[in-house]
Amino acid sequence: MLGIETSCDETGVALLRWYPEAPGEGLLSHALYSQIKLHAEYGGVVPELASRDHVRKLLPLVREALAQAGLTPADLGGVAYTAGPGLVGALLVGASAARAMAWALGVPAIGVHHMEGHLLAPLLEEDPPEPPFVALLVSGGHSMLVEVKGIGEYRILGDTLDDAAGEAFDKTAKLMGLPYPGGPALAKLAEQGRPGAFRFSRPMTDRPGLDFSFSGLKTQVLLAWQQSDQSEQTRADIARAFEEAIVDTMIIKCRRALQAAGAKRLVIAGGVGANKRLRAELAAAGEKDGFKAYFPRLAFCTDNGAMIALAGAIRLAHGQHQDESVQVFPRWDLETLPPAM
The missing domain is CATH 3.30.420.40 (ATPase, nucleotide binding domain)
Structure with a gap:
């Protein structure tokens, strides 16, 4: 499972092999790029600059994560990406790239709720709740x-x-x-x-x-x-x-x-x-x-691709995925998510 996070000012990518009994043991690689230096001049996140930087950094990070794991795109079984909530332009970068990769590889893709990713991040640790x-x-x-x-x-x-x-x-x-x-x-x-x-x-x-x-x-x-x-x-x-x-x-x-x-x-x-x-x-x-x-460990408290890969893997394991359209939700109520069952 490839996980892609581009909701705000950090580009996160991770690869996870899904083990329901021990999800943390399946984490193969993760790579993260922060835009802090880019936005520091303005004292806060500039949405248009964030979107453009995601465009520049996302695919190189995907290649980096694949290389760390010793894998190729052909090894992927699914792609998960942050579909919301977040900055609409930044979300669209990740969603478009994820949908394109999934379509080209013939594998399912699933949009993940950003806050569900955070909520599930502690499952990546040795003693998950x-x-x-x-x-x-x-x-x-x-x-x-x-x-x-x-x-x-x-x-x-x-x-x-x-x-x-x-x-x-x-x-x-x-x-x-x-x-x-x-x-x-x-x-x-x-x-x-x-x-x-x-x-x-x-x-x-x-x-x-x-x-x-x-x-x-x-x-x-x-x-x-x-x-x-x-x-x-x-x-x-x-x-x-x-x-x-x-x-x-x-x-x-x-x-x-x-x-x-x-x-x-x-x-x-x-x-x-x-x-x-x-x-x-x-x-x-x-x-x-x-x-x-x-x-979660400190690296997984902030935005990251590992939590998105995990949330997407759980959902796909329960047969949940969307059609091939690119949809993002800048505002998205956590309570509207369906159960993973």
């Missing part, structure tokens, strides 16, 4: 809690009402003058911050519910930064307090979601899932509360 479980999906565009009864059987318990966690990280970093991409830079700076120097609210934790809202937290940080001496230590102190507020909020919501779903397994995936504080504190919360936290 088995449904039912709750998934915390946190990235630049999404912050959601999902009850997973089975693959394709999803119920969204909570979603973001405004800024997603990753988006809040990036915007907060930008307002304090940190370089692009802001989220990782802010998290690294937070390691130098002094505990208790600043404290921000834990949004929407003072009321019932599982939705997220981080725009107000971003405003608190802006006011604190503007009213401070704006020294390097103050910048680190604010970064730490902001990160603590985000992490505490997500832990509170995860505990509520696990209780609501009656689950003892928690999957954490998406780009923010690479955050050190979040991983450590969720693991500690699990030991205290009696649930187990599952994380």
Whole structure:
């Protein structure tokens, strides 16, 4: 199975031999190209530039992944690609290439939901979780809690009402003058911050519910930064307090979601899932509360082709694929996916 990911600003390709009992053991190769340098000049992703760069990088990465695995295109049994959600131009690059390759090789192709790919990424590890479980999906565009009864059987318990966690990280970093991409830079700076120097609210934790809202937290940080001496230590102190507020909020919501779903397994995936504080504190919360936290390896927290290959392989193994038309879905409700059965 060839997996292709082009939803935003990273071109990911992977090859996976599908073993239902041990999916991670079948990963043959993966290659990734990030467009960070391309977009850094603009302080954010420029959709048209992202699409053009996917055009330039995708086929060389496919050749690289095939070479790593010692395979040729003739060895492929299927092609999976991200069909949404994401930037429409970027999605069309991956979908068009995948459909063309599948047609030329006479193999099936399947469009994969980007967030289902993230949700299933921990299955690539040695100790994969088995449904039912709750998934915390946190990235630049999404912050959601999902009850997973089975693959394709999803119920969204909570979603973001405004800024997603990753988006809040990036915007907060930008307002304090940190370089692009802001989220990782802010998290690294937070390691130098002094505990208790600043404290921000834990949004929407003072009321019932599982939705997220981080725009107000971003405003608190802006006011604190503007009213401070704006020294390097103050910048680190604010970064730490902001990160603590985000992490505490997500832990509170995860505990509520696990209780609501009656689950003892928690999957954490998406780009923010690479955050050190979040991983450590969720693991500690699990030991205290009696649930187990599952994380993908750091390379598979951000967008990648391996998670798309895996999700596509599972779907194709259950006889699911689409016709030969090229379709993408910039917005796509996770709950509308059919069960893999």
